[in-house]
Amino acid sequence: MFDTDKLLSGNIRALSKAITLTESSKSEHQKQAEDLIESILPHTGNSKRIGISGTPGVGKSSFIEKLGIQLINKGHKVAVLAIDPSSPISGGSILGDKTRMEKLSQNPNAYIRPTPASGNLGGVAQKSREAMLLCEAAGFDIILIETVGVGQSEVEVSNLVDIFTVMLLPGGGDELQGIKKGIIEIADCILINKADNENIQRAETTMREYQSALHIVSKKDAPINIQTTSSETMRGLDDYIKYINDKFTKDPQAIQQKRISQSKKWLNSLFFELINRKISENKDLDLLRNKKVQEIVENKTTPIKSAKVLIQELFSGK
Ligand SMILES: Nc1nc2c(ncn2[C@@H]2O[C@H](COP(=O)(O)OP(=O)(O)OP(=O)(O)O)[C@@H](O)[C@H]2O)c(=O)[nH]1
Ligand SMILES: [Mg+2]
Structure with missing residues (x-):
């Protein structure tokens, strides 16, 4: 377990260890880092x-x-x-x-x-x-x-x-x-x-x-x-x-406003990045997309109708 109290007390080794944890590409470390960062937010x-x-x-x-x-x-x-x-x-x-x-x-x-x-x-x-x-x-x-x-x-x-x-x-x-x-x-x-x-x-x-x-x-x-x-x-x-x-x-209000708008940007960019990742990891969606392209080429359907079908597939929870 990571010693959060040490970090909060200003211990440099604990700080270095925490930053190293955030940099790890291992998914278990990522999860730990996300939890750690959430837990220290009141002190940021x-x-x-x-x-x-x-x-x-x-x-x-x-x-x-x-x-x-x-x-x-x-x-x-x-x-x-x-x-x-x-x-x-x-x-x-x-x-x-x-x-x-x-x-x-x-x-x-x-x-x-x-x-x-x-x-x-x-x-x-x-x-x-x-x-x-x-x-x-x-x-x-x-x-x-x-x-x-x-x-x-x-x-x-x-x-x-x-x-x-x-x-x-x-x-x-x-x-x-x-x-x-x-x-x-x-x-x-x-x-x-x-x-x-x-x-x-x-x-x-x-x-x-x-x-x-x-x-x-x-x-x-x-x-x-x-x-x-x-x-x-x-x-x-x-x-x-x-x-x-x-x-x-x-x-100080201007700084606060700036931070609020930055938070919005961060949330949005991570949200869309995760959506994109979900899309690229979804094999069924990929197959369906190829099928739709073919149908569009053959004049069987339109891009807008196809896009709506893909969205339905993405959010169908499969
Ligand atoms: N005359 C003069 N030279 C400077 C000044 N500041 C830095 N230098 C010189 O400019 C060179 C680059 O300085 P750095 O501080 O490493 O520049 P940097 O922007 O951090 O460079 P990178 O990290 O490589 O992007 C060094 O040789 C410094 O000695 C200054 O105020 N006046
Ligand atoms: Mg430099």
Whole structure:
């Protein structure tokens, strides 16, 4: 039996064991993990959930290292979950991440964990969601999720966090690439990173370009926070922390609303995924579907009538 009390008391080994359980592909472990997560739910939801996304090398881990230490110095407990959608078992960048986050990884009030990108159900972010809830139950009140920006996974991670931050480099002529890629649809905050040394001017120009472009195209209720940052000089770090705190203190209702709509999305996507799985596992349905295709081809029936027959078959309880 898993020792839930240990997890709730903040024991790191228990936390690691719990996350490992959620990652197991064995069905008995899956069942145990589902029960465990349900049982700890009353102890979740009390953290600030922050996503930091951006292309490889933009400086996410270095920034998280500095941010994490700063937050710990202010009395927080910080969990870092790193998703690498490019490697199915993850771990790919963990070595790099641990060295990029050297101080943080040695701090007793920090916990760093890579999460596998390919879950059984729920896509890239499902495992991170479970890990996040477990970290919250273990008493971490700041969850930082690092993810490499690759289309769909970014959208999934944005559905997991309260503040989705996109990190960009000072531009080199193609400043508004982020807008073209549609990140403003999901970003709450844009950081123009590595704004140090000879890059300062360029970073500020990029920031202004985004500010004026977003002013025109943004349809969001809350304005997107845009600023320059540097992990080398600590530029912008305090502003970013203030921005996060303000979001939670000035408009807690908005965070609550966001979480409610995220829960709806999670339920819906898992529901449809399970339905699809049920469909693909149903051999009789498959045979019937092939038969219906044939009948449609032979003008014996219509697609709509066939679809209704298939639905009837699916819900006949067989
Ligand atoms: N000049 C400067 N260099 C930085 C800054 N932050 C990070 N770097 C450098 O940029 C490189 C990549 O930094 P990481 O923090 O590993 O970037 P990342 O976005 O986590 O990279 P991946 O995890 O591979 O996607 C390293 O060589 C860092 O030393 C910064 O603020 N200024
Ligand atoms: Mg990294």
